[in-house]
Amino acid sequence: MHSLSEIVKKLEEVEHMIKDSEISEKDRELIQLILIKNMNIEAELYAKYLNGNSK
Numbered sequence: 001m002h003s004l005s006e007i008v009k010k011l012e013e014v015e016h017m018i019k020d021s022e023i024s025e026k027d028r029e030l031i032q033l034i035l036i037k038n039m040n041i042e043a044e045l046y047a048k049y050l051n052g053n054s055k
Contacts, residue, residue, distance in 0.1 A: 023031065 018034075
């Protein structure tokens with residue numbers, strides 16, 4: 001299990017990677033996958049926030 005501080009550090013790394021990326025038209029599918037994963041992460045985190053750690 002990862003600590004929340006580790007997760008924050010990883011998210012900051014991802015944020016910097018995205019900011020430094022050159023994105024072309026051919027990357028649209030990958031961008032869509034990243035956005036879907038991000039929405040899934042947000043939904044899971046929000047559920048944990050509202051319900052405690054129960055699934």
